[in-house]
Amino acid sequence: MTDQRIILTPGPVTTSVATRQAMLRDYSLNEPEFLALTAELRATLVELANGGERYVCVPLQGTGNGANEATLGTLVPRGRKLLIISNGFYGERLKQIAPAIGLTAVALDLPITQPATADALEAALAADPAIGHVVVCHVDTGTGLLNPIEPLAAVCRRRGVGLIVDAIASFGGLPLDACALDAEAIVVSPNKWLEGVPGLAAVLVRRAALEAAEGRCHSYCLDLYRQWRSFEDSGRWRFTPPTQATAALVAALRQYLAEGQAARLARVRRNWRCLVDGLRALGFETVLANEVASPVITTFHQPADPNYERERFFAAMWRRGFVMFRGSLTPFPTFRIGCMGAFDDKVMREVVRAVGEAMAEMGVTDCRPAHQQTAAE
Numbered sequence: 001m002t003d004q005r006i007i008l009t010p011g012p013v014t015t016s017v018a019t020r021q022a023m024l025r026d027y028s029l030n031e032p033e034f035l036a037l038t039a040e041l042r043a044t045l046v047e048l049a050n051g052g053e054r055y056v057c058v059p060l061q062g063t064g065n066g067a068n069e070a071t072l073g074t075l076v077p078r079g080r081k082l083l084i085i086s087n088g089f090y091g092e093r094l095k096q097i098a099p100a101i102g103l104t105a106v107a108l109d110l111p112i113t114q115p116a117t118a119d120a121l122e123a124a125l126a127a128d129p130a131i132g133h134v135v136v137c138h139v140d141t142g143t144g145l146l147n148p149i150e151p152l153a154a155v156c157r158r159r160g161v162g163l164i165v166d167a168i169a170s171f172g173g174l175p176l177d178a179c180a181l182d183a184e185a186i187v188v189s190p191n192k193w194l195e196g197v198p199g200l201a202a203v204l205v206r207r208a209a210l211e212a213a214e215g216r217c218h219s220y221c222l223d224l225y226r227q228w229r230s231f232e233d234s235g236r237w238r239f240t241p242p243t244q245a246t247a248a249l250v251a252a253l254r255q256y257l258a259e260g261q262a263a264r265l266a267r268v269r270r271n272w273r274c275l276v277d278g279l280r281a282l283g284f285e286t287v288l289a290n291e292v293a294s295p296v297i298t299t300f301h302q303p304a305d306p307n308y309e310r311e312r313f314f315a316a317m318w319r320r321g322f323v324m325f326r327g328s329l330t331p332f333p334t335f336r337i338g339c340m341g342a343f344d345d346k347v348m349r350e351v352v353r354a355v356g357e358a359m360a361e362m363g364v365t366d367c368r369p370a371h372q373q374t375a376a377e
């Protein structure tokens with residue numbers, strides 16, 4: 001018996017025993033075994049993105065947000081504008097990062113239930129010729145909303161605007177082809193679809209764009225160009241490497257390749273299907289329609305039933321072995337359940353059952369949100 005719970009938050013996620021076992025040994029920073037792991041990590045991520053010779057992988061110590069900040073700071077020239085597409089919590093986060101690092105940003109704000117379209121992007125770019133880069137979350141994890149990337153990339157290609165994709169919540173699950181998109185950068189996290197552990201992030205960057213970015217970054221430590229030069233020149237990390245997280249990610253990538261991208265996506269999609277169908281059958285309502293939702297995470301309206309208590313719900317789930325995310329990232333009260341991680345729909349059926357039991361325990365008999373109850377009256 002362990003105290004290990006199934007993590008239903010979108011990062012960190014539940015990892016496999018093999019991935020955790022990869023962290024049981026120490027590595028010194030420049031030993032050949034560790035440099036080989038680093039090289040394997042970089043090459044595998046380029047391959048997964050179909051980056052060929054045109055893209056390089058720059059791993060970076062720290063978090064996904066840090067990698068977003070490093071990417072924007074390194075690639076967006078001062079004096080040109082950055083357009084931030086925002087239709088959720090993580091788009092809003094990008095809007096906070098940009099001014100904090102001295103970038104001039106404009107926003108294309110959309111409702112949190114509405115994916116960005118080529119037409120909306122086209123209009124925003126036409127309105128402001130000073131925009132040289134666009135950044136968008138492929139999936140905004142605040143709700144799970146999916147922004148179809150290819151139509152947005154087509155607009156950027158046609159207008160010669162650099163596209164930066166925050167693919168932290170999608171990479172490894174939803175297909176992304178760097179060369180076909182001709183994206184300037186794709187930001188990746190190990191601790192979502194890839195089922196690695198936190199401690200690093202990675203950016204797939206078009207080599208030519210990175211070469212042109214020498215000396216541009218606002219930050220010494222977050223400079224992707226300098227970070228990349230270290231890997232290129234010596235195969236080494238620039239500062240103390242996240243040795244355990246690197247070893248875990250390589251182990252997770254080997255398991256990922258054995259499972260295959262299509263099978264990983266299918267497994268998480270089954271988790272999502274099971275969750276959404278199961279909770280809707282209990283009366284819960286999702287914030288997003290299925291057509292615009294990704295299988296990454298699902299956001300549900302909080303029940304209006306006066307017996308519902310958020311903390312009691314989460315505590316009841318915890319006792320049953322499930323960890324839920326405490327925050328609500330929408331303007332109205334919601335809860336979220338993530339579908340990524342090393343588990344399948346057998347486990348998700350248990351999650352659904354646990355939610356039902358938690359509601360019964362509280363005496364919640366009606367799981368619909370307020371607007372549905374009013375509509376029915």
Ligand SMILES: *Cc1c(COP(=O)(O)O)cnc(C)c1O
Nearest residue numbers: 063064065090137139141168169
């Ligand atoms: C998780 C996530 C992030 C933030 O990653 P951290 O590692 O928590 O900094 C950024 N963007 C998206 C879309 C995410 O899902």
